[in-house]
Amino acid sequence: MLAIFRPFRIGDYVTLSGMEGEITDITPFRTTFKQIDNKVVSVTNDKVWGDPLVNHTRQTRRRLDLYFDISYDDNMDHALETLLGVANGHPRVLAKDETWVGVHALADWSVRLRLRAFVATPEFVQVRADITKGVKEAFDREGISIPFPHQVNMAYRPPAQHTSEQASQSDITDTED
Known part of the structure; x- marks a missing residue:
């Protein structure tokens, strides 16, 4: 199929199988391309034909x-x-x-x-x-600002639990007769 339709040529810059790079070799079974960071990727042609392909260099x-x-x-x-x-x-x-x-x-x-x-x-x-x-x-x-998201962290602190000793002391009040 690649030989018939030729969606890209050696030297074209493409997005293929979610990766970008320059086509360096096309064989009947595999297509090889070099990514911008110099990694060489080889993909089987059935994957090339079955996945979306973008040829970035076809147009001027x-x-x-x-x-x-x-x-x-x-x-x-x-x-x-x-x-x-x-x-x-x-x-x-x-x-x-x-x-x-x-x-x-x-x-x-x-x-x-x-x-x-x-x-x-x-x-x-x-x-x-x-x-x-x-x-x-x-x-x-x-003076045009470029905003960015802010995150506010809020900690929840449950009310302190009274011990039985604290509760009994808080129940005692001074009263004057």
């Missing part, structure tokens, strides 16, 4: 989807303008008129914003890192 451009959280106290419009400015200010972002920012969700402790921008496929990882760093720096400069 790839869309970044990044999410950033801001506080409910922050100005959403200002944060969205800041995101758009960082993305469109990056020299490797393609089709600046297609860059999109918006509110993705109202989460438990934050407003989640989403950024979409197109980049050349080989530059995807570096541009993603650059934009993430740029957004953090811009948010700091603009």
